[in-house]
Amino acid sequence: MTTKPIRGLERYYEYRERWKAIISDMEKSPVPNPALLALFRLFLENDEKTIDCAENNKPFLSSWYGNAPEIYAAMGIHYICVVDNLLAHQSFTDDLAGIDANIVPDDMCGLIKLGAYAVEKGLVPTPTGMIAMLEPCDAQSVLHESWINNDAWKDVPYFALDPAYRSGKEDFEYFVGELRRMIAFLENLTGIKLDWNRLREVIEETNKQYEIWDEYNQLRRAVPCPGGSFQGSGIGWAISQHIMAGHPGATDLFRMLLADEESRYKANKGWLEKENSRVLWADLIGTVNAPIGEWLEKEHGTVVVQDFQGYTPYSHIDTSTEESMLLGLAKRNLAEVPMIRQARGNVDVFIEDVIRIVEDYKIDCVFFPGHVGHKDQSASVGFLREACRELGVPLLVLTMDIFDPRYLPMDKFTHIVNEFFETHKLGKFK
Ligand code: SF4
Numbered sequence: 001m002t003t004k005p006i007r008g009l010e011r012y013y014e015y016r017e018r019w020k021a022i023i024s025d026m027e028k029s030p031v032p033n034p035a036l037l038a039l040f041r042l043f044l045e046n047d048e049k050t051i052d053c054a055e056n057n058k059p060f061l062s063s064w065y066g067n068a069p070e071i072y073a074a075m076g077i078h079y080i081c082v083v084d085n086l087l088a089h090q091s092f093t094d095d096l097a098g099i100d101a102n103i104v105p106d107d108m109c110g111l112i113k114l115g116a117y118a119v120e121k122g123l124v125p126t127p128t129g130m131i132a133m134l135e136p137c138d139a140q141s142v143l144h145e146s147w148i149n150n151d152a153w154k155d156v157p158y159f160a161l162d163p164a165y166r167s168g169k170e171d172f173e174y175f176v177g178e179l180r181r182m183i184a185f186l187e188n189l190t191g192i193k194l195d196w197n198r199l200r201e202v203i204e205e206t207n208k209q210y211e212i213w214d215e216y217n218q219l220r221r222a223v224p225c226p227g228g229s230f231q232g233s234g235i236g237w238a239i240s241q242h243i244m245a246g247h248p249g250a251t252d253l254f255r256m257l258l259a260d261e262e263s264r265y266k267a268n269k270g271w272l273e274k275e276n277s278r279v280l281w282a283d284l285i286g287t288v289n290a291p292i293g294e295w296l297e298k299e300h301g302t303v304v305v306q307d308f309q310g311y312t313p314y315s316h317i318d319t320s321t322e323e324s325m326l327l328g329l330a331k332r333n334l335a336e337v338p339m340i341r342q343a344r345g346n347v348d349v350f351i352e353d354v355i356r357i358v359e360d361y362k363i364d365c366v367f368f369p370g371h372v373g374h375k376d377q378s379a380s381v382g383f384l385r386e387a388c389r390e391l392g393v394p395l396l397v398l399t400m401d402i403f404d405p406r407y408l409p410m411d412k413f414t415h416i417v418n419e420f421f422e423t424h425k426l427g428k429f430k
């Protein structure tokens with residue numbers, strides 16, 4: 001008797017085998033990179049959990065950062081973000097060609113296109129429940145609509161947290177009510193009761209992680225910058241948002257990143273022998289960052305010192321009571337995690353973050369990627385230009401899809417940046 005394959009798992013088996021092969025090659029290397037090795041092991045462990053849940057009918061969720069994943073972690077409920085693996089494995093698959101053939105309009109964010117494509121094509125297993133996100137862009141709501149119109153997902157029970165628009169005390173208190181409704185939904189769905197002591201442990205571990213990440217960032221203020229372009233953003237984001245929240249392995253990895261950077265800082269050494277310029281990348285980094293960072297360093301002696309994905313404006317969560325934990329989670333998830341922080345509500349936070357980063361990190365110029373999905377932010381370019389003029393730093397406004405490197409091909413990107421740097425005497429023209 002042949003058993004029908006479980007929808008979505010074929011792709012996950014592929015991911016698992018790829019991680020295993022990469023890990024095994026790295027272990028054999030005479031100079032293995034311990035941080036990357038630890039990162040890939042965490043990814044592998046996470047995918048193995050997903051496979052186990054799907055194969056053995058254990059409950060698991062589809063969700064997003066910004067939905068207080070600390071709560072499901074405390075309940076021991078595994079969760080996936082539909083697009084994570086598609087982004088992590090983008091260079092090994094033909095998913096970008098796949099989204100072109102999909103019905104989602106061209107001018108939407110690549111993240112949304114990939115999310116719709118993944119569920120339609122059965123590249124993710126069907127979850128037990130879905131925690132949807134109604135923020136920070138309208139496209140997110142449309143994406144969930146597309147999922148519940150899919151035959152395989154139409155019966156998946158779902159819950160959506162209603163976000164407040166502003167960031168005052170009453171907004172966070174309102175969101176606490178939403179988190180309580182989500183807990184009730186999850187308890188009802190899985191029969192698992194939230195253990196508040198376990199939630200305290202998870203939050204305390206994440207508090208530790210954000211403190212170490214912040215320490216790592218403080219060192220990046222030094223001139224020359226002791227770490228490479230986008231270095232903390234890629235890893236920090238992945239291990240704080242996309243694996244089980246509060247995983248002690250993630251805390252160890254943050255410590256490794258800090259120790260590595262600290263060794264150069266103490267020796268008064270920069271990442272580059274000669275640092276010409278320092279860039280703020282004013283958005284998420286998506287999947288376009290690696291070649292861009294490499295080229296800027298090599299060609300222009302320039303480091304992308306900070307970006308919105310690696311910026312860590314996280315506050316310590318008070319774990320003394322149930323209410324203080326939920327209030328802290330409401331603040332963290334509504335007003336601190338990237339993308340939601342800068343795209344929900346009014347333009348103030350976005351501009352204030354740019355000003356603070358430029359001043360604190362001694363930034364020489366700002367790159368605004370003009371991500372195709374961020375029409376809200378593109379509408380704020382006037383404010384951004386004014387802020388940069390007052391700060392005395394040149395601003396480069398691009399147009400790209402940060403999740404689809406084809407939108408602004410590398411040769412066009414380098415041409416634009418060369419002209420910009422030459423005009424403003426930055427990078428190798430300094
Ligand atoms: S990256 Fe921007 S456009 Fe894309 S889903 Fe997130 S908020 Fe929406």
